[in-house]
Amino acid sequence: MTSDSIRNFASPDALDERKFVVALARGLELLRAFRPGEVLLGNRDFADRTGLPKATVNRLAYTLTTLGYLRFDEAAGKYALDTGVLSLGFALLAGADTLELARPHMRELAREIGAAVSLGCRDGLDMIYLETIRSETALTLGLAPGSRLSMLTSSMGRAYLAVQEPAARAALLAELSAAAGADGAALVQAAEGAIEDFARDGCCYSFRDWHEDVNAIAAPFRDVRNGRWLVLSSSGPASSMGEAMFREVIAPKLRALAARLA
Template identity: 80%
Template sequence: MTLPSTFSAPLDERKFVVALARGLDLLRAFRPGETLLGNRDFVERTGLPKATVNRLAYTLTVLGYLRLDETHGKYALDAGVLSLGFALLSGTDTLELARPHLRSFAREVGAAVSLGCRDGLDMVYLETIRSDTALTLGLASGSKLSMLTSSMGRAYLAVQPPDARAALLAELKKAAGKMGGMLVAQAEKEIAAFATERCCYSFRAWHDDVNAVAVPFREPREQRWLVLSCSGPASSMGEEVFRENVAPRLKALAARLGELG
């Protein structure tokens, strides 16, 4: 079992509950846009034995975190997972503070603006607001993007301590497979530029027609790193627009919400 690298302290095996971690692995197996997964999917994505998957899926179903679709013989996420998500969002004071600023920003820039945080080797969107004229791809709350290819992920990596960042990049390289070396090199280039730019860009790296910029800031109450990002169609919002217009505005917004990286 591959453990998510969200916990930076050394692992204390005496306190670590392997069964709980395996159950959470099943829930994490769902990807954005997927509604049903079968036992074979869980086995392939978690590396757990089929018998273990069967027991975990049954337990999660009883507890209300999974729901068995008997017609297809597969599982869907159930209301228990949704309630956990709402608990996270309702407990994030910064999100409530940020929403009116995000709306104004999206309207003024004519693009989509998002607030996100780390989730394992991905970045998860806590909120996304689009202007009425924004033509970018629609990523909603709960959507995830890889740290390697997204401006949000690169910005998060840029403010991590060197040792922690190196460990994360090694995991990301391994997870990306054959493309890992190239993707890490591209990300490291943007991370190095953060020292002078104070933001990270992603020009057509995540999608052929999406440009983006992201700025990290430390949340005042919990002192965790959150990231603001703005994305728009590369066909109408080129690199110059992001560097000269969008990035300075996004930095100013991040400074109003917390401590800049």
């Protein structure tokens, strides 16, 4: 695991390298290599996505398989996530009081506005969905729990950025720009525009930025139980749910729900 990868999960100022266990971090990075919808990954996939040498990948994959976090598929010659990961995920969700509190309110809001309502948090340089409630009255979009979003192009990521302290936000934007490559500067500029929206509206928007036919809005709130920022978002097809609906109809409702959950 490179020093850049480590900084994706903790700021350089917060990282105490004397206490940081690099081997453990590398093993967890292998588990993070799986993306939503993927079942099997091989050693080459792990090496490409983590930047780790193949010999290191082999040892880590063997260890994680022995401990029940990975399962080796003999026929395919690749690895799948095993029940150890599932048990950790269930333990997290079972202990998430805020998530249990939020679900009925999210369901009510999704029904009222006819759009998907989601709850997410930061994971490295991405945002990850913890829950999505789809409208029962209309065909709406909505990613499944565990799905990841770009912090720069998603309304959820922009809302998270908007509530960070200026110095921390600037450092994070620099990391995001570097990770985005040639498009980094333009993406950061768009995100900064959304942060200005937050100062005015208390919400951040993503109008066809994350996907060409998706409009979305997000509002952050502080989870006092766990001391972290969570973000509520709502999304729908841009072809049938225009910017005005998100700014004028959904924004006040989403802000009110975020305030209630905080």
